Amino acid sequence: MTLTDIQQRDAQDPLRPLRDLFDLPPGMIYLDGNSLGALPRAVPARMAEVLAREWGRDLIQSWNSAGWFDLPARVGDKIAPLIGARAGEVVATDTTSINLYKALSAALNLAAQDAPSRRTIVSERSNFPTDLYIAEALCRERGGTLKLVESHQIAASLGDDVAVLMLTHVNYRTGAMHDMAAVTRAAHAAGARVVWDLAHSAGAVPVDLHGADADFAVGCGYKYLNGGPGAPAFVWVHPRHVDRCWQPLAGWWGHAAPFAFTPDYQPAAGITRYQCGTQPIVSLSALDCALDVFAEAEKLGGMTALRAKSLALTDLFIESVEQLCPGAFTLVTPLEHAQRGSQVCLTPTEQLPAGSAYAIVQALIARGVVGDFRAGDAEQPDILRFGFTPLYLSYENVRLSAQTLREVLLNKEYELPEFNRKRAVT
Numbered sequence: 001m002t003l004t005d006i007q008q009r010d011a012q013d014p015l016r017p018l019r020d021l022f023d024l025p026p027g028m029i030y031l032d033g034n035s036l037g038a039l040p041r042a043v044p045a046r047m048a049e050v051l052a053r054e055w056g057r058d059l060i061q062s063w064n065s066a067g068w069f070d071l072p073a074r075v076g077d078k079i080a081p082l083i084g085a086r087a088g089e090v091v092a093t094d095t096t097s098i099n100l101y102k103a104l105s106a107a108l109n110l111a112a113q114d115a116p117s118r119r120t121i122v123s124e125r126s127n128f129p130t131d132l133y134i135a136e137a138l139c140r141e142r143g144g145t146l147k148l149v150e151s152h153q154i155a156a157s158l159g160d161d162v163a164v165l166m167l168t169h170v171n172y173r174t175g176a177m178h179d180m181a182a183v184t185r186a187a188h189a190a191g192a193r194v195v196w197d198l199a200h201s202a203g204a205v206p207v208d209l210h211g212a213d214a215d216f217a218v219g220c221g222y223k224y225l226n227g228g229p230g231a232p233a234f235v236w237v238h239p240r241h242v243d244r245c246w247q248p249l250a251g252w253w254g255h256a257a258p259f260a261f262t263p264d265y266q267p268a269a270g271i272t273r274y275q276c277g278t279q280p281i282v283s284l285s286a287l288d289c290a291l292d293v294f295a296e297a298e299k300l301g302g303m304t305a306l307r308a309k310s311l312a313l314t315d316l317f318i319e320s321v322e323q324l325c326p327g328a329f330t331l332v333t334p335l336e337h338a339q340r341g342s343q344v345c346l347t348p349t350e351q352l353p354a355g356s357a358y359a360i361v362q363a364l365i366a367r368g369v370v371g372d373f374r375a376g377d378a379e380q381p382d383i384l385r386f387g388f389t390p391l392y393l394s395y396e397n398v399r400l401s402a403q404t405l406r407e408v409l410l411n412k413e414y415e416l417p418e419f420n421r422k423r424a425v426t
């Protein structure tokens with residue numbers, strides 16, 4: 001595809017107006033919205049209002065007058081249509097790790113009621129570590145077993161000991177996406193329930209939790225939902241399960257009558273019981289405001305249009321890297337659209353020095369193309385990871401990123417010492 005073709009595609013892009021809703025540094029091509037979403041332009045003014053008026057002037061009254069107390073549910077209602085949930089079924093609260101603890105624990109509680117011999121949690125070895133750590137801790141606490149398998153072994157691993165299958169919909173290192181409906185169907189047929197981590201899906205790919213008949217889901221607020229660093233996460237539980245048991249962090253925000261201050265715990269009906277304690281209202285307000293971008297996106301075709309553009313962007317990046325950096329990288333992300341999230345991951349071939357992935361990413365960042373690096377081990381290769389947020393990226397951005405990658409390789413910039421110094425966050 002020529003530059004003129006690419007520019008024509010941008011000119012015809014129906015989602016083009018959405019880019020103006022973001023405040024991105026001039027000259028930067030931001031390919032890391034899968035780790036920390038960009039700042040929506042409306043957020044700073046909203047934050048100033050929250051600080052000056054809601055906190056500064058109205059103080060304690062804002063719990064009622066500014067609706068602070070209901071904010072987790074209101075933000076949840078904005079997330080619900082992006083993940084195929086209904087109004088009143090989602091709360092924005094706590095972190096993904098904490099919500100996972102609550103959801104997994106509740107799923108184990110359901111199994112303890114329905115089929116007490118089922119005490120195993122199955123997950124993928126390549127799942128994001130926090131998911132595995134939380135599952136491991138829960139199993140230690142409750143005497144269950146965590147069984148880790150490869151992707152192709154999931155169906156075969158669902159024996160009659162399995163209570164829960166815990167999966168991340170889009171893998172953080174490879175960008176590979178599960179068929180949520182098919183996997184959920186297989187798990188249910190085997191007598192297990194499924195907890196889905198939507199960290200790399202919510203706001204990036206269409207998700208239909210009800211359509212897939214999922215059981216539990218959690219996800220991040222700071223990635224494709226653009227809620228800002230440390231933004232609250234979210235949790236959803238299917239209505240058939242939600243009132244059947246407590247979740248373990250039964251704090252007062254999940255009580256049926258929190259201001260009755262009774263000594264005993266009575267869980268609130270529905271997803272409210274998945275709240276624990278006082279929420280970070282300033283952060284929640286930023287996420288609340290950031291989600292308005294998706295209301296604008298809805299007018300232009302919503303998640304279906306965003307998905308079409310995301311696939312076109314990742315296709316163009318894959319094609320451009322093949323053309324401009326021939327033989328330099330192996331594609332880690334699946335080529336098949338149905339199996340691809342909204343990111344492209346590459347690993348260097350033997351054409352490049354071993355261990356050069358980190359330095360290549362740093363050299364790209366120095367040139368204004370921001371992706372990230374994920375370390376590998378004996379089984380998994382080092383990875384250059386590029387997230388493509390269709391809300392604010394253009395086709396020209398994509399071509400320019402591949403051209404910049406070519407220049408980094410031609411100039412051997414990965415050899416420079418300043419790009420080989422490892423920082424704490426990669």
Ligand SMILES: Cc1ncc(COP(=O)(O)O)c(C=O)c1O
Nearest residue numbers: 095096097128130168172197199
């Ligand atoms: C799949 C997945 N789950 C969870 C998390 C993060 O969880 P938390 O928000 O608790 O740090 C991430 C990324 O940080 C992730 O990629």
Ligand SMILES: Nc1c(O)cccc1C(=O)C[C@H](N)C(=O)O
Nearest residue numbers: 034035036128172173199374425
């Ligand atoms: N959650 C993060 C953090 O607290 C600091 C730095 C990066 C992150 C990330 O989002 C990592 C991310 N989940 C990943 O997919 O690698």
